[in-house]
Structures are given as structure tokens and as C-alpha cells.
Amino acid sequence: MSDKKNKVIEIATMLFAKNGFENTSMANICLEANVSKGLVYHHFKSKESILVEIFTQVTNQMAEMGEKTTSSSKPEAQIQQLIEIIFSQLKKDKHLFQFNLNVMFQPTTRKILHEQIEQRANILFKSVKGIFDQISAERSNVLSYMFIAEIDGIALNYLSIFDDYPLEMVKEELLKKYRNLK
Amino acid sequence: MSDKKNKVIEIATMLFAKNGFENTSMANICLEANVSKGLVYHHFKSKESILVEIFTQVTNQMAEMGEKTTSSSKPEAQIQQLIEIIFSQLKKDKHLFQFNLNVMFQPTTRKILHEQIEQRANILFKSVKGIFDQISAERSNVLSYMFIAEIDGIALNYLSIFDDYPLEMVKEELLKKYRNLK
Amino acid sequence: MSDKKNKVIEIATMLFAKNGFENTSMANICLEANVSKGLVYHHFKSKESILVEIFTQVTNQMAEMGEKTTSSSKPEAQIQQLIEIIFSQLKKDKHLFQFNLNVMFQPTTRKILHEQIEQRANILFKSVKGIFDQISAERSNVLSYMFIAEIDGIALNYLSIFDDYPLEMVKEELLKKYRNLK
Amino acid sequence: MSDKKNKVIEIATMLFAKNGFENTSMANICLEANVSKGLVYHHFKSKESILVEIFTQVTNQMAEMGEKTTSSSKPEAQIQQLIEIIFSQLKKDKHLFQFNLNVMFQPTTRKILHEQIEQRANILFKSVKGIFDQISAERSNVLSYMFIAEIDGIALNYLSIFDDYPLEMVKEELLKKYRNLK
DNA sequence: CATGAATGAGCTTTCATTCAT
DNA sequence: CATGAATGAAAGCTCATTCAT
Missing domain, CATH: 1.10.10.60 (Homeodomain-like)
Incomplete structure (x- = not known):
């Protein structure tokens, strides 16, 4: 290129x-x-196609990232690692994440990227569910939804709601919460 | 008017x-x-001012909503009630909530509404913290942040990420989780 | 307006x-x-719609013009009158006629104006056939086509082919030809 | 090439x-x-020069065609033959003829091809006049203009005006008309 | 309180043409 | 002969805003 x-x-x-x-x-x-x-x-081809190309690149990066955590270690350790990766990305690429929220919520861009957005959600959900399956097969679905909601909510609050969000404190709380899963 | x-x-x-x-x-x-x-x-005065007036109206509605929960009942009951109100609003005014996410994340509109967004965050945070203060004064801050993150994350996933989000299941999980707070 | x-x-x-x-x-x-x-x-609404409005105006003018000749006089006199009107218009609005040829032959504009072009052809054909019907019912069709071809051909040659076309001479020949119709 | x-x-x-x-x-x-x-x-050299090359090729083909008819036969037979050739071409290369009308009437392309258009008109006129000269020296001029007008008018009506033009019928009428020239 | 004609800057996109390789 | 990256001007069109009525 x-x-x-x-x-x-x-x-x-x-x-x-x-x-x-x-x-x-x-x-x-x-x-x-x-x-x-x-x-x-x-x-x-168009302005839209630039957007699609950017979004696709980021999606691919996320897919690669997701694969890294599905290692051979214990599920608790995998979650800890996943949280670490996400929080470190969040701090590093703040603007990129804000851009992603932006295009996902704006009706016009949302329509353009609908397929990719869906694909991303599935990648993340499968990745998370893969971990929770090892802990509790019957509760892995709801636990995955809750975990993803917590992550997304924290990201949203950090990136766009609270001016001085205590990201470190919240991360520690999250790590603590997912340290012991029966 | x-x-x-x-x-x-x-x-x-x-x-x-x-x-x-x-x-x-x-x-x-x-x-x-x-x-x-x-x-x-x-x-x-301008197109922007229409946006500001709409957003302010919604903010005022939210403030009223927040006051309702600060009743004299027990903190656990207050949280249950807050969750019920939020989820019922979420289902009823799906489009209005999507619009709110949209303008909060788009850089242009975000700048215009910066003040109101901050104000809203404070209203909600105080309201939630008021409840958690009654449970644990020293942990009320972090608990409030976690609670708000969960709510926002669920809303975000429901409104804009997953095509068929199990909103009821997640709500039950959340209610169960906040039923007993030591 | x-x-x-x-x-x-x-x-x-x-x-x-x-x-x-x-x-x-x-x-x-x-x-x-x-x-x-x-x-x-x-x-x-668009550049095209300006074209349509102009073309429609001219079509309406032509329709009015066609009605004038369907008078009560003898068919031979009607044809003489029609020829006079057409040649006088041709000389007066040379640019307008060239514009009409132009848009009728250019593929893009032709598509836009297809309906009006058809309508115009029908108006003229009926008007001419109405005269020839009084002369020979069974030959009126072919005579109309021939007459219109002669008129259009002369216009085309005058407007766009020959630099110094003998319009008067050709008109006299045409008048002479259609003076006596058995 | x-x-x-x-x-x-x-x-x-x-x-x-x-x-x-x-x-x-x-x-x-x-x-x-x-x-x-x-x-x-x-x-x-340019887009225009492609147009010029195409138009010149067609002009040359027309010149060759014109020469074929100036044979040693009687003038009436020559005209019959010319009519046959023209009508057969008209049916065969409908699109090519429409293209020629198109570029001849569009002001921009018209300017580019002005010389060739003039040349073509002269070729055809000389060819036709050569036949009518053998019939009537003093009327050959006006007869040529009338003949060309009829041909061009029929072509124009067939190619761009009437959706279902009775080309065969008109051709027969024309052949009949030019069968006996005193 | 109400209309809609009028503005002008800015938008996305197209296109003939050039030129280094 | 052959490619396609690169240019810059111009195209049709949109839009927030103003203002005379």
C-alpha cells in the first residue's frame, strides 16, 4: 500500500x-x-469507504487482541489479563476509543458500519464467554453480559461522562471482584 | 409556550x-x-439552541426522576426502585436514549452540551452516592462508580451493540446482586 | 412567478x-x-428540472400554435398556413430550435425529456393528419409522415448542416408542391 | 495501427x-x-482527438459509399439505389447514426467537428446533385435540397422522434415518388 | 407571530490531463 | 508501449442563517 x-x-x-x-x-x-x-x-471510492477501511482495521486489531488471552492459564488469570489489556488500551488510545463510540452511535455512520459492529460484538462476546464457560457453564451467558456491561460502562464513563474519572481505583475494584470466582 | x-x-x-x-x-x-x-x-436563536433546549428538558426530567428515589425507605429498597425506574425508562424511550448517547459522543454536539452533560453526571452520581452512603461511607464512592458503570454499560449494550440483548435477564441479575448489601 | x-x-x-x-x-x-x-x-429541484420546465413551456407554446391552423378553411389553405407559420418560427427562434434538437439527441437529456418528446410528436402528427384526412382518408397516414419528414429535414439542414441554406427557395418549392392535392 | x-x-x-x-x-x-x-x-492527444478520429473514419466510409452510386446507369436507377443503400445503413447502424446526430447538434462537439460536418454535407450534396443534373440542370439545385431534406427528416423521425416509425412504408413511398422523373 | 425569497460558503465527487517508472 | 499515482479546477448541490414583507 x-x-x-x-x-x-x-x-x-x-x-x-x-x-x-x-x-x-x-x-x-x-x-x-x-x-x-x-x-x-x-x-x-468515497468518504464513507475511508471510514469503513479504518473501522475494519481496528476490528482486525481487536480480533488479534482477543486471541492473545485465550491462553492455557486458569480462567481467573485470563480475566485478570483481559482487564489489564483493556484498561491499558483505554488509557493509551483514548481518542481512538472515543472515535469508535462516536461512529457507533451516530445514526448515519452506524448504518454504514452495522455489519462490522455486529461482528465486533460477537468476537468480544465469544472471547469472554470462552473464559466464563470454564467457570460455570450454566451461568456463563449472563456472567459474560454483565462483565461486558461493566467494561463498556467504565469506558463510557471514563471517555465521555466524568471529567476526572478514577480509572485506577475502578480497575482495582474490578480486579478484586473477579479474583475469586467459584 | x-x-x-x-x-x-x-x-x-x-x-x-x-x-x-x-x-x-x-x-x-x-x-x-x-x-x-x-x-x-x-x-x-440557532439550530444549536434547539438542541440545547431539548437536552435541558430531558435533564430536568432526569433530575425529577432522581428525587423520587431519595425516599425514606431502606437503601436496598431504594436501589431496587432505582433499577426498576431506569430499566422501565430504557424500554419506553429507546430512541430518546439513543439520541442522548449520540449527542454525548459526537464531538461537535458534545462541546455544545458540555455543561449539561457534566450537570447530569453530577445529579446521577449524587443521587446514587446518597444511597450507598447509608451502607458504607468509606466505600460509597467506588460503589457508586461501579453501579453507574454497570447501568450505563447495560444501556449501551442494549441500545447500540447487541441486536437481541437479554435485557430482562440482565435486570434480574442486577436486582439479585444489589439485594443484600452488607 | x-x-x-x-x-x-x-x-x-x-x-x-x-x-x-x-x-x-x-x-x-x-x-x-x-x-x-x-x-x-x-x-x-435540480439542473434537470430547469430543463424540464423550459421544455414543457415550449411544448405548450407548440400546442397552442397547432390549434391555430385547425381552422374552417380548405385543407390546401391550412397546409399553406402551417408551412408559413413553421418557416417564420424557424427564422425567428433559430437558437431555440437548435436547443431543441440538441436536447432531443443527447442521450442524457433525451432520457429526461422522453415523455415530453413523445407528447410533442403526437401533437404535431395529429394536427397534420387532421388536415390530410380531409384530402385522402386512406393515404393520410403516409402523407403525414412524409410531410413531417420534409419539414424536419429542412429544419435540420437549415439549422445545423448547411452554412448558407436557401431557406426561401426551399419554402417556395414546398408551398408549390402542396398547392394542389388531389 | x-x-x-x-x-x-x-x-x-x-x-x-x-x-x-x-x-x-x-x-x-x-x-x-x-x-x-x-x-x-x-x-x-486528448479526448477531443478521439472524437475527431472516429468522425473522420465515418466520413471516409460515407465518401466511399457515395462513389458507388455514381455509376453509369440511368439517373432514376441511381436514385433508387441510393435510397436503398441509405435505408439499409439506417437500419443496420442505428446507434452510429444517433451518435452522429448527437455530436452534430451539441454545441461543443459541433465546434470541434465543424470542418468535417461541412465536408460531409458537400460530399452528399455533390453526389445527389450529380444525379439530378442528368434530369434537369436548372432545377437540380432545389431538387437536391428537397431530396436531402426528405432523407434527413425521415432519419431524424425514425431515430429520435417516433417510437414506432413505419420505416418500410415511408421507404416505399419515397421509392415510388422518385421512380419517374421527367 | 409568520412567511419564504435570497445569500454565500462549503460540501462530496468527477474529470481531463500529466508524468515518473 | 504501458502503468497508475497524482493533480487541481470545476461540477452539482446543501445548508444555516437573514430579512423584507
Whole structure:
């Protein structure tokens, strides 16, 4: 893939995260990426297709991440590891996560990415359920939903609700809670 | 407040929820509400100000809702009642909640509503903390954050992630979990 | 109808005739008509709809013109009169006729105006056949087609093929030919 | 001439006929012809020059056709033969004739091809006048204009005006009309 | 309180053409 | 001969906002 195409994706990701998809114009992207409009449309069919390509890349990264945790260790350890990974990503790529929330909730972008969003949810759910299955087969479903809700809720509160969210404190509480699972 | 102004607010809320703030034009609103552009600008300074007025109305409704639960009953009962109210609202006003997530995560609208979003978070946090204070003064902070995260996470998963979310099952789990607090 | 809308139609007709539909931009029209783009799109749904409105106006004028000749006089006199009217229009509105040929042959505009083109052909054919029916019921069909072909062919040659077409000479020949019909 | 250049001309002719010159992009041509943009610009100076080359080819074909009829037979037979050739071409290459009308009436392409259009008209006129000269020297001019008008008018009506034109019937009428010329 | 004509900047997208490889 | 990345101008169209009536 050419250098300039990568540059466009990089800049577009940054601008979509910062200003939202609808408030980022192709002209903006071209200006920041130092390329012409013609070039962008040579590499991408439309503005939407840039979004799809970015979102797909992130989905693939998440899939890889999910595979790492399904190791051979005990389920409790796997959950601890999963929590660690998620919280560290959350702190590191704050803007990327905000961009993801943004496009998932905006009706227009949501429609465009519906398939990928579904796919992501399934990847995460299977990954989590795989762990809880080892603890309690009959309760693994509800436990998975609860766990994912807690993670997503914390992310949401941290990223977009509370100005000074005690992320560390909440993480410790979560780790403690999932240390002993009968 | 005039009938036509109410009509504009009602239609705007519906369209913002359905298509997003950026993808709803003033012309759309006028057409659907059967009023002229001049009239809308007579009642509202700008498109943004319609959004602010809608969001403020919802915030006030939430504040009223929060007051209801701070009754004289036992803290456990208060939490059960709070959960019941939230889940019932969630099912009833699905679109309104989606609209709220939408504007809270889109950078442009987020900036416009920053103050109200903060205010809302504080209202909810105080309301929840007021209950947990009666159970454990030293742990009330972290418990409140965890509780709010669970609620928000469930809402997010139900509204925008999983196509067929087991809302009832999750609600029962949550009620069970908060039935006995030492 | 507002003054400015009329101005737009007038200017658009002139520019379409002079440069063709595809080579006339909305910016061109706005510049010449001294109005903003927004105004044009306030009055017309699209560039196509301007074309349709112009074409429909001309069709209506033609329909009126057709009715004038169906008078009570003898068929030979009616044909002479029809020829006179057509040749006088041809000389007077040369650009308008060229514009009509242009849009009727260009694939894009042809599709847009298909219905009106058909309607026009029927109006003219009925009008001509109405005259020839009085002369020979069984040959009126073929005579009408021949007459229309001659008229259209002369117009085409005059407007777009020969640089110095002997329009008067051809008209006299045609008048002579249709003076005595058995 | 290279295979690929021929392919480009063939595809361009087809697309110009189908969609018009202005609505056919170089990218379209490249895609359909399975060649790169660079190659097309290696063979042709510009998009216009493709049009000129196509039109010139057709003009040359017409010139050859004209020469065939100027045989040693009687003038009446020559006209009958000319009519037969023209009607047979009209039916065979309907799209090619529509393309020719299209570019001759669209102002932009008209300017580009002005010279060739004039040349063509002269070729045809001389060819026809050569026949009528043998019948009546003093009336050959006006008779030629009338004959050409009839042919062009029939073509125009058949190709672009009437949806179900009785081409055979009209042809028979024309043959009958020009069978006996005093 | 109510209308809708009018503006002008900005939007996404298309396109003929060039040029390094 | 052949490719396709890259350009930049221009296209049709949208939209929040203003203002005379």
C-alpha cells in the first residue's frame, strides 16, 4: 500500500476522532495529509469507504487482541489479563476509543458500519464467554453480559461522562471482584 | 409556550434521534413540523439552541426522576426502585436514549452540551452516592462508580451493540446482586 | 412567478441553446442571471428540472400554435398556413430550435425529456393528419409522415448542416408542391 | 495501427453513442477497453482527438459509399439505389447514426467537428446533385435540397422522434415518388 | 407571530490531463 | 508501449442563517 494512502488513513482517523465523521470534510483531510482531493478519490471510492477501511482495521486489531488471552492459564488469570489489556488500551488510545463510540452511535455512520459492529460484538462476546464457560457453564451467558456491561460502562464513563474519572481505583475494584470466582 | 414551538421541539427531537444532529437540516424540521423557517428562527436563536433546549428538558426530567428515589425507605429498597425506574425508562424511550448517547459522543454536539452533560453526571452520581452512603461511607464512592458503570454499560449494550440483548435477564441479575448489601 | 425565477429560466434557455445542457454549469447560469446558487435551488429541484420546465413551456407554446391552423378553411389553405407559420418560427427562434434538437439527441437529456418528446410528436402528427384526412382518408397516414419528414429535414439542414441554406427557395418549392392535392 | 488503439476507438464509439460525448469519461473508456490512461494518452492527444478520429473514419466510409452510386446507369436507377443503400445503413447502424446526430447538434462537439460536418454535407450534396443534373440542370439545385431534406427528416423521425416509425412504408413511398422523373 | 425569497460558503465527487517508472 | 499515482479546477448541490414583507 502506498505511503500516501497510509497517510490519508492516519490523518482521517485522527480528524474523525477529534471532530467526528460528519464534521471532517474531505478538504480538511487533504489539507492535513498534504495530498490532493483527486488522490484521495483515486484510493478511496468515497468518504464513507475511508471510514469503513479504518473501522475494519481496528476490528482486525481487536480480533488479534482477543486471541492473545485465550491462553492455557486458569480462567481467573485470563480475566485478570483481559482487564489489564483493556484498561491499558483505554488509557493509551483514548481518542481512538472515543472515535469508535462516536461512529457507533451516530445514526448515519452506524448504518454504514452495522455489519462490522455486529461482528465486533460477537468476537468480544465469544472471547469472554470462552473464559466464563470454564467457570460455570450454566451461568456463563449472563456472567459474560454483565462483565461486558461493566467494561463498556467504565469506558463510557471514563471517555465521555466524568471529567476526572478514577480509572485506577475502578480497575482495582474490578480486579478484586473477579479474583475469586467459584 | 406556543403550540408551534412545542411542535418544533417535538419534531426536532424525533429527527435528531433518527438521523443525528448533523444530518437533520433546518429545512427538514420546518417541513415535518409544517412551519416556516422564519418562525423557527423567531423561537430559536440557532439550530444549536434547539438542541440545547431539548437536552435541558430531558435533564430536568432526569433530575425529577432522581428525587423520587431519595425516599425514606431502606437503601436496598431504594436501589431496587432505582433499577426498576431506569430499566422501565430504557424500554419506553429507546430512541430518546439513543439520541442522548449520540449527542454525548459526537464531538461537535458534545462541546455544545458540555455543561449539561457534566450537570447530569453530577445529579446521577449524587443521587446514587446518597444511597450507598447509608451502607458504607468509606466505600460509597467506588460503589457508586461501579453501579453507574454497570447501568450505563447495560444501556449501551442494549441500545447500540447487541441486536437481541437479554435485557430482562440482565435486570434480574442486577436486582439479585444489589439485594443484600452488607 | 417571481421575477428572479423568470430571469433564471430566460438565461438558462439562452445558455443551454448556446453551449448545450452539459456545458452549461449552474455557476454559469447564476453569474449571468445575477442570482445566487441557493436561490436557483430554492426555485428548482435540480439542473434537470430547469430543463424540464423550459421544455414543457415550449411544448405548450407548440400546442397552442397547432390549434391555430385547425381552422374552417380548405385543407390546401391550412397546409399553406402551417408551412408559413413553421418557416417564420424557424427564422425567428433559430437558437431555440437548435436547443431543441440538441436536447432531443443527447442521450442524457433525451432520457429526461422522453415523455415530453413523445407528447410533442403526437401533437404535431395529429394536427397534420387532421388536415390530410380531409384530402385522402386512406393515404393520410403516409402523407403525414412524409410531410413531417420534409419539414424536419429542412429544419435540420437549415439549422445545423448547411452554412448558407436557401431557406426561401426551399419554402417556395414546398408551398408549390402542396398547392394542389388531389 | 495497434490492436489496443483500435479497441479504444471501438469502445469510445460505443460509449459516445450510448451516453453522449460529455457523459463519457476517459476513465470509462479505459475501464471498458481494459487499457490504462497512459496508453490512451499515448495514442491520442486528448479526448477531443478521439472524437475527431472516429468522425473522420465515418466520413471516409460515407465518401466511399457515395462513389458507388455514381455509376453509369440511368439517373432514376441511381436514385433508387441510393435510397436503398441509405435505408439499409439506417437500419443496420442505428446507434452510429444517433451518435452522429448527437455530436452534430451539441454545441461543443459541433465546434470541434465543424470542418468535417461541412465536408460531409458537400460530399452528399455533390453526389445527389450529380444525379439530378442528368434530369434537369436548372432545377437540380432545389431538387437536391428537397431530396436531402426528405432523407434527413425521415432519419431524424425514425431515430429520435417516433417510437414506432413505419420505416418500410415511408421507404416505399419515397421509392415510388422518385421512380419517374421527367 | 409568520412567511419564504435570497445569500454565500462549503460540501462530496468527477474529470481531463500529466508524468515518473 | 504501458502503468497508475497524482493533480487541481470545476461540477452539482446543501445548508444555516437573514430579512423584507
